Amino acid sequence: MFPAARPVRVAALLAAAGLVLVTAACAVDATAGGAAPVPTPSAGTAVSTAQTTAAAVATQKAGLTPQGFLPKVIGQQAGWDCPGSTIDSCGVKFQVTALETNPQCAQYGRAPAEGRKTLLLRVLMTTGTLTTDGAGAAPAIFAPFSLKGIGADGFVHDAQPGNCTGQEGALSATILPNSKYEGTVEIEVPESVTSVASAHQPARDGSRGWVWPVG
Secondary structure, eight states: OOOOOOHHHHHHHHHHHOOOOOOHHHHHHTTTTOOOOOOOOOTTOOHHHHHHHHHHHHHHHTTOOTTSOEEOOTTOOEEESOSSSSGGGOSEEEEEEEEEESOOOOTTOOOOOTTEEEEEEEEEEEEOSOOHHHHHHGGGTTSGGGEEEEETTSOEEEOEEOOSSOSTTBOOSOOOSSOEEEEEEEEEEETTEEEEEEEOSOOTTSOOEEEEEOO
16 A cells, blocks of 8 residues: 655654644633643752753644643644644645545455454645755655554554555655545554544654544
């Protein structure tokens, strides 16, 4: 379904892009209601503790999960390679339009092993003008090696490519500028997974990807 991955190169591209993940909603989330009061550290508090607290507060203000992911609901648009502060400026706009658990396998498909499940993401992606780094990073957003399954217990699991539904209708692995794409991404994760995230190296604002709930 996907070409041989080069995680080191892709991670470098994602980190080099260094662009804030923006959506129309996230700007509102960052300011609406105000952040919770920050406790004043007592005298003698270790610097490392203060730094950890500051990082947690920054994550809270940005509307990110404790892992640094920007929460999205099914059908909500997200963006990457964004020179401006709104999603309209993004070179890559995408959304997970549906997320199906344990779909019916193709005739020669293979169901997941006991204790695991198949997730089928339906993705819509639109590109405009892309920077060099954006063009290199765009195909990795929904590559299996970028996807992580997260359980309610906080455990994070690397997703594995699924073998249930087959290649027909799969999202293209080649993402070109000024183009539109629609397709599926199939992964296999532990049964305990309750959300799926697309992860990259931390950006300058502390964000490191997006996360969607598993129904």
